Structures are given as C-alpha cells and as structure tokens.
Amino acid sequence: MDVAAIVVAAGEGERYGSRKQFCDLAGRSVASRSVDVARAVAEFVVIVVPPDATSESHGADAVVAGGPSRAASVRAGLAAIAGTARVVVVHDAARPLASPALFHAVVRALDDTSLAGAVPGLAIADTVKRVNSPDDPIVVETLDRTTLVAVQTPQAFVADTLRRAHDEKREATDDASLVEAIGGKVAIVPGEPGNRKLTTRDDLESMLAVLEAR
C-alpha cells in the first residue's frame, strides 16, 4: 500500500458545544465528508472516534477508539495502519472542506525525498504579537509576519518517520510539530482559505457559504 489516511474524529467539541464532527453539513455529516475527501489519495482510511462511538464507520475502512488527546488519537489510528504504507496522511475530521487537490499536493510534495512531511499553510493577515501569558497579556514582542504561516490539515508524512515521531508519546496540536521535534524536515504547501476548521458554531455559516460557492 502506498498511502493510508487517518481521520481524527475523537474530540468532544467543547468549544462547539457537542461532537461537531458528527453534525450535519448541507446534508452529510462533517466526518463522512472528511473520510470521503481523504480517498482522493488514500487506499485505506481509518477513522478515530470516541470510545463510545465505534459502531459507525462514516464510510471509512476501519474504525478505532481514540484517546484523551489529539496526539493519542493519531497514535490509535497509526496502530491500525499496515506497515506496508509508505505515506500516512493525517486529517482533522473537523476540516471537511479540504479539497482533493490539497490532499494530492501534500502527498506529491513528498516526492522530494529530503522531506519527512508536507503540510498546508496560509500567510497570516493580522500582525501577530507574543504576550507574557493569557492572564498577563502584556506584549513581549511583535513577530515578523512574513516568516509565519497558519497550518492546516491534511498533513502528509513518511510513514516510518511519523511512527518514530509518535513513539515518545509527546503531545502537540499537530503531527508536524512532533516530526520537527525528531529532526524531520517539513515543507509548507499552499493551504486553502476555504479549508476552515469547524471550531465554534459561528464557523458553520461560513462553511456553508464555501460549499455554496463551489
């Protein structure tokens, strides 16, 4: 097998107020849309769901129970992927609007064999400042926006490297950070403004608008 995909859908959606990944978006569930688009590149798709929700596959080839953190859920997905997969693509179920072309772009970037990973990124429009802490929001510095990108999923990795990156069971909000931490080179490919992550209820409307514009 060349490419396998993990769709992580085991979160509780605290900011949203429910398990947003199973909500309806214009007639189909958010999770099933994400599984479907992962098929653009993956011969095998595993969906990682909350432990009490493993009875539904959402169209995936395998269903496994997730863990208490996103990273733990990715590890659960990795355990269900055959050792023969060369590339593993990790995708947030909560980003159902990523295009098939974006999946192809991150996988194709790995044709450069010096890379361990490829992830979508967008330039940042706002000026970004670092503060002491959320409780003490005094500005420490203003960052150089031209060298910053906001990253998305799908994120593609050389399978062996992703497994090694997860071996240490560290936590991170994306997989690329774990690959970077073991010295893997990760490239940015152009992200998609429409590839929003469903985070709060307010996101639903803008996502419907993106769908309608297609």
Ligand code: CTP
């Ligand atoms: N996720 C997961 N396992 C977890 C936590 C998150 O599989 N333990 C998944 C979510 O289902 C989502 C993706 O990781 O598809 C990105 O996480 P996020 O948007 O933060 O979703 P939630 O953790 O569910 O939301 P919140 O942080 O508001 O609770």
Ligand code: MG
């Ligand atoms: Mg979360």
